[in-house]
Amino acid sequence: MSSFTESETLKRVKPSPTLAVTAKARELARQGKKVISLGAGEPDFDTPENICDAAIKAIKRGETRYTDVDGILELKQAIVDKFKRENGLEYKTSQVHVAPGGKPVIYNAMMASLNPGDEVIVPAPYWVSYPDMVLLAGGTPVVAIGEMETGFKLRPETLEAAITPKTKWLILNSPSNPSGAAYTADELRALGEVLKRHPQVWVLTDDMYEHILYDGFQYATIAQVVPELYDRTLTMNGVSKAYSMTGWRIGYCAGPEGLIKAMGKIESQSTSNPCSIAQWAAVEALNGPQDFIPQRAAVFQKRRDLVVAMLNNAKGVTCPTPDGAFYVYPSIAGCIGKQAPSGKIIDSDETFASELLQTEEVAVVHGAAFGLSPFFRISYATSEAVLTEACSRIQRFCASLK
Numbered sequence: 001m002s003s004f005t006e007s008e009t010l011k012r013v014k015p016s017p018t019l020a021v022t023a024k025a026r027e028l029a030r031q032g033k034k035v036i037s038l039g040a041g042e043p044d045f046d047t048p049e050n051i052c053d054a055a056i057k058a059i060k061r062g063e064t065r066y067t068d069v070d071g072i073l074e075l076k077q078a079i080v081d082k083f084k085r086e087n088g089l090e091y092k093t094s095q096v097h098v099a100p101g102g103k104p105v106i107y108n109a110m111m112a113s114l115n116p117g118d119e120v121i122v123p124a125p126y127w128v129s130y131p132d133m134v135l136l137a138g139g140t141p142v143v144a145i146g147e148m149e150t151g152f153k154l155r156p157e158t159l160e161a162a163i164t165p166k167t168k169w170l171i172l173n174s175p176s177n178p179s180g181a182a183y184t185a186d187e188l189r190a191l192g193e194v195l196k197r198h199p200q201v202w203v204l205t206d207d208m209y210e211h212i213l214y215d216g217f218q219y220a221t222i223a224q225v226v227p228e229l230y231d232r233t234l235t236m237n238g239v240s241k242a243y244s245m246t247g248w249r250i251g252y253c254a255g256p257e258g259l260i261k262a263m264g265k266i267e268s269q270s271t272s273n274p275c276s277i278a279q280w281a282a283v284e285a286l287n288g289p290q291d292f293i294p295q296r297a298a299v300f301q302k303r304r305d306l307v308v309a310m311l312n313n314a315k316g317v318t319c320p321t322p323d324g325a326f327y328v329y330p331s332i333a334g335c336i337g338k339q340a341p342s343g344k345i346i347d348s349d350e351t352f353a354s355e356l357l358q359t360e361e362v363a364v365v366h367g368a369a370f371g372l373s374p375f376f377r378i379s380y381a382t383s384e385a386v387l388t389e390a391c392s393r394i395q396r397f398c399a400s401l402k
């Protein structure tokens with residue numbers, strides 16, 4: 001009997017490191033350790049009751065069968081209305097695609113469009129899944145660094161330098177996972193000026209964290225502020241983060257009809273359709289009351305302020321203040337080269353994270369997973385009490401480095 005071997009494509013791909021950290025923390029907790037896991041990227045709030053009720057009603061109405069492949073018309077209309085209301089963007093329902101989560105939306109877009117050798121510019125620090133999804137679809141990720149000094153944002157000159165005749169996509173993510181950085185309308189316009197010179201480049205903008213913004217930050221998305229790019233922009237979003245619906249698995253996007261049709265072809269031969277019940281819940285999420293969203297963002301902002309202040313008091317750590325999302329991405333440049341209590345030298349952010357987990361039982365994700373070192377990411381989507389305890393442990397760990 002021959003043993004199993006992965007496909008050549010899959011060999012190029014790594015499993016999600018954030019899910020791996022969470023699994024490791026769970027394993028230590030099972031062994032009785034008092035682990036605090038700050039690895040997972042999901043709100044700790046419950047899905048609002050009106051959304052749950054809409055799902056229950058959908059079940060009772062018998063909405064339990066296959067649906068249209070890339071979303072029921074009622075949800076597509078709710079998405080069209082959302083883009084008009086919140087982003088000033090005009091789409092038809094035929095320009096909308098719904099998939100089982102934001103992740104499959106991006107995956108479908110890559111699968112629908114990439115040929116071998118096509119390049120996709122992924123600004124770092126990036127959400128862990130972008131480069132691997134590009135690889136799975138047969139493309140080549142091209143990492144373009146946004147340094148801490150420029151707020152982790154891609155500068156127009158860096159974008160210009162990364163573009164080649166083979167560039168197919170630029171992936172933008174604002175506010176960003178992992179840095180929390182958000183692009184202003186002017187910053188998007190400056191990137192738009194570069195993109196206007198390169199008509200072969202399309203833009204996938206991942207707006208998942210649109211509603212989790214702080215200090216009155218004015219949200220902007222690129223198709224809105226650079227209308228010349230509308231015909232080559234895929235504006236992607238979802239209900240996972242804004243509506244605390246990570247488990248329901250609904251993501252969506254809007255863009256040019258040809259691309260949307262091609263993405264539907266993939267869905268028709270893979271998932272068939274997103275869960276019928278979750279789609280009806282998403283209709284209620286988008287059409288129902290929105291007032292809890294800023295209330296929840298205010299809670300996140302308090303947590304952000306707590307975490308930023310405490311981490312800036314940890315020796316060797318510098319923690320910039322993010323504009324949105326629920327992550328901080330502190331630098332540990334001041335810890336590199338020091339010795340941990342175990343005797344190990346902190347030679348990378350990966351060693352920092354594993355020593356922190358062993359010594360103080362706090363699980364964070366190392367920066368290398370997001371393409372920019374030496375940093376680590378904390379998700380602060382948890383209570384202030386837990387965050388205070390976790391940050392005290394990090395302070396103690398950093399103080400113990402010699």
Ligand SMILES: Cc1ncc(COP(=O)(O)O)c(C=O)c1O
Pocket residue numbers: 041100101102103104127173176177206208238239240246249250251
């Ligand atoms: C930037 C970003 N995009 C997309 C997603 C995927 O969202 P979903 O859970 O809807 O697949 C996430 C989830 O962590 C994310 O952080």
